[in-house]
Every structure is written in C-alpha cells, then in structure tokens.
C-alpha cells in the first residue's frame with residue numbers, strides 16, 4: 001500500500017525536566033537514553049500503521065521554555081497533544097493544567113489530548129494526588145496514563161496509539177480546517193473512504209527545528 005503524503009502532527013508539551021524527550025524517544029525507538037539535549041525543539045518524523053494504512057507522523061518534542069509554550073501560537077496548531085507532568089512535581093502538574101486551559105481557549109474544536117504523568121517509578125515520592133488528576137480529566141476530556149519512561153515502553157506505545165486513532169477519528173467528526181491538514185485528509189479520505197469522508201484542506205508549512213527521521217526499524221536518521 002502506498003504511503004500517505006500528509007502528516008499528522010503531535011506536539012509534546014510540558015514543564016521543564018518532566019521527561020518529554022524521554023517519552024518521545026521511548027515511543028519512537030523503545031529506548032531510554034537517560035540524558036537528552038535541552039533548549040532545542042526536536043521534530044521527529046515516523047510512520048504509524050492504521051491497519052495496513054501508513055500514517056506519517058510529525059512529532060514535535062518542545063523544549064520547555066514555559067513562557068514560549070504559553071505564547072507561541074504554532075505550538076497549539078497540531079492534530080494531537082501529549083501533555084506531560086511529573087508525578088513527583090506539583091508545579092509541573094499546574095503547568096500541564098495551564099497548557100490544557102490554553103488549548104481549550106485557542107482550539108475551537110475538541111483537541112485530542114493525552115495527559116501523561118511521568119516518573120511513575122518515583123511514585124513513593126509523588127506530589128500529585130489522584131483527586132487532582134480526576135478533576136482535570138473531567139474538565140478537559142482527555143486520555144490519561146501514568147508512566148515511567150525510564151522503566152518501560154508498553155503503556156507509552158499504547159497511549160500514543162490511542163491518541164493517534166482519536167485524532168484520526170476527529171477528522172471524521174469535525175474536519176478541523178487548517179492548511180497543513182489538507183493533504184493528510186485528502187489521502188486519508190481516499191484510503192480509508194468509509195471512515196474519512198470529509199472535504200480536503202490545502203498546503204503545508206515548515207518549521208525550522210532540528211529534524212530527525214525514524215525509520216521503521218527504529219534506527220535514527222538525522223536529516224537536519
């Protein structure tokens with residue numbers, strides 16, 4: 001089956017040091033490296049298979065200049081969002097809540113959101129209570145999991161896949177209209193006609209960021 005030409009964009013957001021890079025790299029390569037570069041947004045390209053149908057992914061690991069995350073409009077122009085906090089850090093949970101509130105005010109249709117509490121291996125020193133999490137889930141209607149990027153990949157993989165499927169289903173239900181989504185939707189609707197039947201969009205835009213392509217066997221290929 002031919003590849004789709006449009007990309008589904010996922011932005012990974014959250015406070016400094018919560019493990020955004022660790023989670024992104026875990027999802028893409030199943031590896032935990034331990035130390036990751038900070039201060040630079042990294043854009044990864046990968047492919048997700050929806051059945052036999054390839055869906056190209058642009059995953060943007062946003063380095064947490066928190067003021068920038070709040071102010072930079074294009075960080076909220078994505079098809080899906082992974083918002084990360086650390087279970088050991090209440091202030092990171094508040095940052096996550098702030099991001100979700102910003103999303104609610106800036107994104108007109110229902111965004112696909114995965115809220116991930118990372119560093120679950122440090123649960124014995126947790127600072128974020130289940131009541132606070134429950135409240136946030138109720139208000140913002142998001143997926144939620146607690147994970148340890150350091151210890152395992154399975155929940156991270158499953159959660160990303162759930163998020164991607166939800167974002168694809170969003171095309172069906174509300175067909176959000178941005179330029180970048182045109183080719184994705186056009187090709188999707190052709191390939192998965194019964195599910196993705198909406199109008200097409202136009203064009204595509206580039207971000208000047210470090211770009212890493214992940215081949216299907218998980219080997220990194222640095223292209224920029």
Ligand SMILES: Nc1nc2c(ncn2[C@@H]2O[C@H](COP(=O)(O)OP(=O)(O)OP(=O)(O)O)[C@@H](O)[C@H]2O)c(=O)[nH]1
Pocket residue numbers: 014015016017018019020021022023034035036037038039062063064118119120121122147148149150151
């Ligand atoms: N114990 C534990 N440490 C983790 C886990 N995930 C990441 N870390 C550590 O937390 C630190 C920060 O991880 P990063 O992935 O760089 O966090 P980040 O959110 O991308 O950081 P910035 O880009 O600087 O905002 C590193 O030392 C990681 O090794 C985890 O699940 N458990």
